[in-house]
Amino acid sequence: MSKEPVAVVGIGQTKHVAARHDVSIAGLVREAAARALADAELTWADIDAVVIGKAPDFFEGVMMPELYLADALGAVGKPMLRVHTAGSVGGSTALVASNLVAARVHRTVLTLAFEKQSESNAMWGLSLPVPFQQPLLAGAGGFFAPHVRAYMRRTGAPDTVGSLVAYKDRRNALKNPYAHLHEHDITLEKVQASPMLWDPIRYSETCPSSDGACAMILTDRAGATRSPKPAAWVHGGAMRSEPTLFAGKDFVSPQAGKDCAADVYRQAGITDPRREIDAVEMYVPFSWYEPMWLENLGFAAEGEGWKLTEAGVTELDGDLPVNPSGGVLSTNPIGASGMIRFAEAALQVRGQAGEHQVPGARRALGHAYGGGAQFFAMWLVGAQEPTS
Amino acid sequence: MARYAREVAVVAFAQSDHLRRTDELSEVEMVMPVLHQVLAATGLKAGEIGFTCSGSSDYLAGRAFSFTMTLDGVGAWPPISESHVEMDGAWALYEAWVKIQTGEADTALVYSYGKSSPGSVRDVLTRQLDPYYVAPLWPDSVALAALQARALIDAGETDESALAAIGARSRADAGANPHAQLRGSVPQGDYQVRPLRTGDCPPVGDGVAAVVLAAGDLARQLCERPAWITGIDHRIEAHSLGLRDLTDSPSTRIAAEHAGVFEAPVDTAELHAPFSSQEVVLRKALGLADDVAVNPSGGALAANPMMAAGLIRIGEAAARIHRGESHRVVAHATSGPCLQQNLVAVLEGDRA
Numbered sequence: 195m196s197k198e199p200v201a202v203v204g205i206g207q208t209k210h211v212a213a214r215h216d217v218s219i220a221g222l223v224r225e226a227a228a229r230a231l232a233d234a235e236l237t238w239a240d241i242d243a244v245v246i247g248k249a250p251d252f253f254e255g256v257m258m259p260e261l262y263l264a265d266a267l268g269a270v271g272k273p274m275l276r277v278h279t280a281g282s283v284g285g286s287t288a289l290v291a292s293n294l295v296a297a298r299v300h301r302t303v304l305t306l307a308f309e310k311q312s313e314s315n316a317m318w319g320l321s322l323p324v325p326f327q328q329p330l331l332a333g334a335g336g337f338f339a340p341h342v343r344a345y346m347r348r349t350g351a352p353d354t355v356g357s358l359v360a361y362k363d364r365r366n367a368l369k370n371p372y373a374h375l376h377e378h379d380i381t382l383e384k385v386q387a388s389p390m391l392w393d394p395i396r397y398s399e400t401c402p403s404s405d406g407a408c409a410m411i412l413t414d415r416a417g418a419t420r421s422p423k424p425a426a427w428v429h430g431g432a433m434r435s436e437p438t439l440f441a442g443k444d445f446v447s448p449q450a451g452k453d454c455a456a457d458v459y460r461q462a463g464i465t466d467p468r469r470e471i472d473a474v475e476m477y478v479p480f481s482w483y484e485p486m487w488l489e490n491l492g493f494a495a496e497g498e499g500w501k502l503t504e505a506g507v508t509e510l511d512g513d514l515p516v517n518p519s520g521g522v523l524s525t526n527p528i529g530a531s532g533m534i535r536f537a538e539a540a541l542q543v544r545g546q547a548g549e550h551q552v553p554g555a556r557r558a559l560g561h562a563y564g565g566g567a568q569f570f571a572m573w574l575v576g577a578q579e580p581t582s
Numbered sequence: 583m584a585r586y587a588r589e590v591a592v593v594a595f596a597q598s599d600h601l602r603r604t605d606e607l608s609e610v611e612m613v614m615p616v617l618h619q620v621l622a623a624t625g626l627k628a629g630e631i632g633f634t635c636s637g638s639s640d641y642l643a644g645r646a647f648s649f650t651m652t653l654d655g656v657g658a659w660p661p662i663s664e665s666h667v668e669m670d671g672a673w674a675l676y677e678a679w680v681k682i683q684t685g686e687a688d689t690a691l692v693y694s695y696g697k698s699s700p701g702s703v704r705d706v707l708t709r710q711l712d713p714y715y716v717a718p719l720w721p722d723s724v725a726l727a728a729l730q731a732r733a734l735i736d737a738g739e740t741d742e743s744a745l746a747a748i749g750a751r752s753r754a755d756a757g758a759n760p761h762a763q764l765r766g767s768v769p770q771g772d773y774q775v776r777p778l779r780t781g782d783c784p785p786v787g788d789g790v791a792a793v794v795l796a797a798g799d800l801a802r803q804l805c806e807r808p809a810w811i812t813g814i815d816h817r818i819e820a821h822s823l824g825l826r827d828l829t830d831s832p833s834t835r836i837a838a839e840h841a842g843v844f845e846a847p848v849d850t851a852e853l854h855a856p857f858s859s860q861e862v863v864l865r866k867a868l869g870l871a872d873d874v875a876v877n878p879s880g881g882a883l884a885a886n887p888m889m890a891a892g893l894i895r896i897g898e899a900a901a902r903i904h905r906g907e908s909h910r911v912v913a914h915a916t917s918g919p920c921l922q923q924n925l926v927a928v929l930e931g932d933r934a
Contacts, residue, residue: 197684218714250646251668256717257641257709258668261918264818265825271836274818274923275677278640278668280647286665290677297683298587313713319646435634435664437654450661565650569664 197296199579201418201425202540204234204411210374210525213312214405219254220266223308226407227267230304234411235422238268241411242300247277247287247307248529249564252319254310267306279433281477281564283307284408284532285571288560289431291412292573296428301414308407309527316403316528335400335480337566339392341445342482346394348446351485351500353394357385358503359481360399360523366510367520369549374404374525399481399523406527408534415579426540429557429580430461431573438566445567451490454570458559459492462574467492471574472555473542474508474516475535477562478523484508484516491561510550518542518550532562536573543577585842590682591801591808592929593794594623595897595904600763600789600885603699609643612790613695614655620792621691624804628657631794632687634664635678637671637694638889641706652695663687670694671791671893672816672854672915672925679814682797689800693792696888703786703888711919712821723919724783728775730828730920731859735777737829740862742777746770748858749781749883756880763787763885781883784856789887791894809900809911809929813841816925821918828920834867837926843868843912848928850875850908852895854915856882863921868912878902892916896927903931 206229208214214222223246231237244267246260256262260276267274279286284307291305317333346353361382367373368380388398418425434454436443455467464470474493478484488499493514502508508516517523519538522531539560541547552558556578562571596619604612621628628634634656640648649666658664663686667673671694678690698706704722711717734740749770756762763785771780794804801808817833820826838844851874855861861876870876877883879898882891892915902908910930917923 251640252646254713255709256713257706258639258917259713260668261710261818261922262712262821264922265820265822269818270820271817271833273816275673275816276668277665277677278649279666280650290665290680293677293680293684293686297680299680299683433663433665434661435653436658436661438650440654440659442659448661453661565647568650568653 198298198414200292200295200428201413202410202575203413203418203421203425204230204236205537205541206230206233206409207372207534208406209372210404210406210527212404214310219259219310219313220263222310222405223263223306223407224266226409227304227306230409230411236411240302241268241304243273243294243303244269245275245277245287245291245303245305247283248309249281249283250319253316253528254313267304279564279569279571281528282532282562282569282571283564284530284534285536285560285562286433288410288533288536289433289571289573292428292431295412295414302417303412304409305412306407306409307530307533309529310405311403311527312405335392335395338480339395342394342480345446345482345486349497349500355485355500355503356394356399356481357382359478359484360385362509363517363521363523366518366550367524370519373520374402395480401479401522401526404525404527406525406530408530408537410537424544424577426543426575427579429574429576430458432457434570436568438568446486447490448567450568451563451570454572455491458572458574464574468514471557471559473518473539473552473558474514475519475538475558475560476516476521477532477535478517478521479526481523487561515552518547518552532571535562536560540575543575585813587683588797589810590679590795590797591805591810592896592900593796593801593805593808594620595901596620596623596792597761597894597897598790599761600787600887602763602787604697604788609648609652609695609697610655612788613652613693616790616792617655617693620794624794626689626794629660631689631691632663633678633681633690634662635666635674635690635692637667637669637674637893638696639668641709642696642698642888644700670889670891670915670917672896675793675893675896676814676816676925678795679811682795688797690795692795692893693790694890694893695790696890697788698786698888699788724778725775726823726919727857727859728778729823731777731857733828734859734862739829740859745782745858748861752877752881752883755878756884759880759884761885762880765884778857782858784882784886787885787887789885789890791890791897793893793897805904807904807906807931809903809931811927812930813928815840818923821922823920829863831863831867831921831924834864834914834924834926837924838868841926841928843926843928846910847871848874848910848912850878850899850902850911852879852899852911852913853877854882854892854895856886858883860921864914892925899929903929
């Protein structure tokens, strides 16, 4: 059987900030959705279904908020699905929406992901005690720092690499009007002088807590034909999961991430990702995850990822720009962060990324992960309609 | 069958016994036996399943990312293609069905679970309401259902004795369901919130459900009498109760139209109606004839494990086709206060 080609024809984001006191949760998501519709030059009536994602409900203190958000997202009388796959959720949500079009169940779908972290306290939300399970009170950084340390020991990477990533991403964010952190006075020395939080992760090498939403309009071939702006075409998309904790798990380079990337490349006909992909929006909440994921995603051989970062390959003007938008390190409304990666990849191949546009980008990868590096979601988008 | 690209059937269904409390079990321990049982029914191993999808709610578990642990029960190694909805498992089944329609998977494992016992589910569900204007008032789920029941009685659609009969029929039918929480004759009891008595309200309990889906000839190989999903759709309505006519369920009706319910008679209906009064609304929206067997399993009035009760309706409907007891069945799942969101599926057996 053949699948319907899926096109991204509208993208909308809010300006991500620490606290949007001026809008409710409904107001926040409506803003991103309205911008995506305006970008696609469509109206609420053109939308057949809504697929929404966010990270845990405890982050806002609202149980299953999609019920309350049905009105704000024009979903009344329509199908509405709520996806939740931890930190990868923004990516998974876009893929579920994409499948609705690919399966020819719906023609035009609004997909949206959000987090309004200022409504509650994310560290509290992540730290509720659970019987029979080990307490995890160190926050996300405390969980991931030992794996970064393992990567450094395994590859011999010098301890300067993490700060290079942070310095690059924060400079890229200055070119992205929607990015949360706009640190105009950023220098490499300032990153390196920032306090050590979870050795070897410094304060400036961690993501902020943001309020924000991201929306996309996905449609079929006929919808793309009517689109006033260039479409980004989905060439491949996949999700993979593995258990959180078990003896055989490689926390430095999880098998689920490798398998997920391999599936996406197979679908997209990519055999040499380093040469054939023009831009990568990678989920990097702690700076060291850039070199780690470069290896996990097949852009570098094992142990070699940090060399690409150190050589400037991943800079905005390098030959494999990673996170031209500034990435999760500059903007992290958790539930939306994965969808922002997917949307920014689409912006690149549509040529709509503004000041952080990678010139001539034809194929871009959007990447998300979540849980204890156990959930992965990725898509590869291209400027051309896929041939197969 | 031409409605969709591929024929997809429920080929196996399993559920736990639904219990008032399961203090001695973690969610993983609750889920694992049911997963083993549903896979054993098909002979498939976890690694042979094309796509896995689950439904659950962090607010019942009392912690964030609760589903990450139950994934361990699946045995996701080597890594699997997997997703999760923060919804009843009926919507996880819908996501899995869409995945099979794309051709990226030929089989799917769907499961969902809920442990209501650690908290007060009436209080917990208030957190589902508009967080700024309604949730601070803590209107509980039984009170909201009572508003709907009152509206139905005032509109002349039912009365208290008719509601009592629904409760009595459901509990009597559950006598034949070994998994049900409340079985056999159960007294209608005292008023909980007028006009609803204990017998009009669902029991609070813990439970798990799991289903295996398969496409085309593979379904025929895995199951003697596959329950084909010939139509499936879901719709949502406005959240605010003041914006809705509580005596009607337009979302159920739209979903039923898209699922093809009205194209031919059904012999059986498995309706996710946690309150007796909601069965009245759903019967009307689905246009069920008087001779349709409604909730022969006992329905949600006999066992209502949150997040699994909707998937159980699809599973029970499919199991009747597997056993040759039904031929064209409508299965329904609901979510949100007073039937805000509804999923409708039509399942059919092969014609002899």
